[in-house]
Amino acid sequence: MVKRLELRFKSGEGKTKVIGVDQPIENLDPLVAQAAMEEIINQDMFEVEGIKPFVEIKDARYVTRTVENIIEEV
Template sequence: MNTTVTLELKFGTADGKTRSLSVKNPKSGLTAAELQPAMASIIGLNVFEVKGVNPYAAVNSARYVERTITDVITDAK
């Protein structure tokens, strides 16, 4: 069994949609008080643009996503 953890940061785009930024193997236990300023810093950089739209214009949400893979059959021949 293999489990991976990803931190998913969700932003509102300049055109009213939602865009995600995923971070693999994040520090565990991050709080909203720690993540909101970090996400605001990403927004403040204003270095991203997709088809003329800023994909990271507003803080939306953040969450940890755990994915567990359990092999049932391996190396079947």
């Protein structure tokens, strides 16, 4: 099973933008995640073609997926 933390933001266009963290800390305190996301927004260091990708917190979530090989690497 592979777990990933997704920090999801609204962009200046109202679209959802995601920062993904592989192998995150388990049971992250929501206040810690919120503080980190607020810091990303407040640093205002990202802009793509004149649009800010991280202007508002949407949510944060863990995403888990299961990978099952049917043919092993040879």
